[in-house]
Amino acid sequence: MMNALLIGLVNAIGYCDYLFGGIMINRPIVLAPLVGLVLGDLQTGVIIGGTLELVFMGVVAIGAATPPDTVTGSVLGTAFAIMTGSGPEIALALALPIAMLSQAIKIGIYLIRASLMPKAIKYAEEGNSKGMERIHWASFALLTVSMGVIAFVSILMGAEAMESFVNSIPTQVLEGMKSAAGLLPAVGFALLLKMMISKKMAIFYVLGFVLASYMQLPIMAVTLMGVVIAVIIEFVIGEGTPAGLNKSDEEVLFDE
Amino acid sequence: MSSAAMKADERKVLKKVFWRSLTLECSFNYEKMQALGFAYSMIPVINQFYKSEEERAAALTRHMALFNTTPHVSPFIMGIAASMEKQNAETGDVDPASINAIKVGLMGPMAGIGDSFFWGTFRVIAAGIAVQLAQQGSVMAPLVFLLLFNIPHFLVRYFGTFWGYSLGTKLLENVYESGMMTRISKMATMVGLMVVGAMTVSMINFSTPFVVNFGGAEVGLQGILDQILPGALPLGLTLFCYKQLQKGRKVNALLIGILIFGILGKYLGIL
Structure with a gap:
């Protein structure tokens, strides 16, 4: 019981990475030693942490993607391995399916948060910044507390029960959630387009798309080309007098 | 304008932005991504510079537009947005749409820089060194990892806030007089749309x-x-x-x- 509480707490701490702007306390190399510490075997925790970090080094949340959730995966994997007296291999074998399962939960929570956004926008339109702050913190608490509770319950249920539970979920549902997560950013981009696009400007969206699809340029390159093209259009081709520039001669002198 | 020339109240507000920026991803979601976190970080700026309820509501609504960048470099963009909000509050001659245009124009390149520095460079170096220590069973491993990553992180985060603000103020001072702002925001929209076009290809996983x-x-x-x-x-x-x-x-x-x-x-x- 005590162990379950402490592991739940460690798992919640992992999600507090979002509270500190991404200081990396959600990485296996930090969490596994913490699990070891609360279970009284720091040494094993550190060694498992090194192993999991190597495996999960490429698993990071960049951009809009939601990768397998390494936090709950490594915390529970490490905990079960230490509690059953086994080594890093078992930790890893457990961490991978748990990470995929908790990824699905995390996607669900991100969807619940998305459903709170119309409320946040309504608060914004009312000038109610306190209300917006409440939604901000409730969103954070939702993820952190849920994941803490999930880790707590998992340890109570035990390693075997956990494993069979993970296996009982149809892989097609998990896989389906994963592919849906890849599609969901389309809604965000559509919202951006609705905000920015006009008949005259639509061609620049097409240009960015073509550069990335046919020429496979990275975002950075597209951005720099965008800047160059914008400067060419505005200052080289459209070199007119900007409104208000020659209101006073002083400014022209000043520019020289 | 150097950061030393900033007024005391400006520094105070920016420090609040710095602290709030840490929570940028606390409400991350699929609809607006980091928008609420960005708006949350801008609340002190909006309350400081705008006096009327209507203006505050308009500013809050503006910052609820979709936003997504590397969290570690986000304060730089917040600093620029803060300088524009201040200019808008004092003179009213900022096209509010241009504030979002500049945010969207910057989030792509800043994410490009931020991802490659923080995810690709600092994190990988720190983890590489720490994993070696961990394999030897050294309990120093997590501490070394956190320090190696977070010293550059907090330097960039803290100074980024102020640097973005003074850069924004300086640009605006020069740019406004000559009526350049409409041109710059038009240019930002061009770049922004191109970035959204490119992100459509690279960030949506659909095959x-x-x-x-x-x-x-x-x-x-x-x-x-x-x-x-x-x-x-x-x-x-x-x-x-x-x-x-x-x-x-x-x-x-x-x-x-x-x-x-x-x-x-x-x-x-x-x-």
Whole structure:
């Protein structure tokens, strides 16, 4: 019981990475030693942490993607391995399916948060910044507390029960959630387009798309080309007098 | 304008922005991504510089637009946005749409820089060193990892806030007099749209393993699509969502629809 509480707490701490702007306390190399510490075997925790970090080094949340959730995966994997007296291999074998399962939960929570956004926008339109702050913190608490509770319950249920539970979920549902997560950013981009696009400007969206699809340029390159093209259009081709520039001669002198 | 010349109240507000920026991803979600976190960070600025309720509400609403960048470099963009909000509050001659145009124009390149520095460089170096220590069983490993990553992180985060603000102020001072702002925001919209176009390809993960049978010859549908128009599926999906939004369809309906499509599509083998 005590162990379950402490592991739940460690798992919640992992999600507090979002509270500190991404200081990396959600990485296996930090969490596994913490699990070891609360279970009284720091040494094993550190060694498992090194192993999991190597495996999960490429698993990071960049951009809009939601990768397998390494936090709950490594915390529970490490905990079960230490509690059953086994080594890093078992930790890893457990961490991978748990990470995929908790990824699905995390996607669900991100969807619940998305459903709170119309409320946040309504608060914004009312000038109610306190209300917006409440939604901000409730969103954070939702993820952190849920994941803490999930880790707590998992340890109570035990390693075997956990494993069979993970296996009982149809892989097609998990896989389906994963592919849906890849599609969901389309809604965000559509919202951006609705905000920015006009008949005259639509061609620049097409240009960015073509550069990335046919020429496979990275975002950075597209951005720099965008800047160059914008400067060419505005200052080289459209070199007119900007409104208000020659209101006073002083400014022209000043520019020289 | 150097940061030393900043007024005391400006410094105080920016420090609040710095602290609040840490929570940028606390409310991350699929609809607006970091928008609420960004708005949350801008609340002290908005309350400080705007006096009327209407202006504050307009500013809060403005910052609820979709936003996504590397969290570690976000304060730089917040600093620039803060300087524009201040200019708008004092003179009223900032086109409010240009504040979002500049945010969107900057989030792509800043994410490019931030991801490669923080995810690709600092984190990998710190983890590499720490994993070696961990394999030797040294309990110093997590501490070394956190220190190696976070010293550059907090330097960039703290000074980024102030640097973005003074850069924004300086640009605005020069730029406003000559009526350049409309041009710059038009340019930012051009760049922003190009970035959104590129992100449509690279950030939406949409391909199909579906195989078409032409009288015995099996041809992958994705292969055909890639030859005609690579990224056709992400583009089609985005434009579909855009059309639906224009028709007044609710965002949540789109999200749930895509979720069901994802699970069904995987089940039917078309995803």
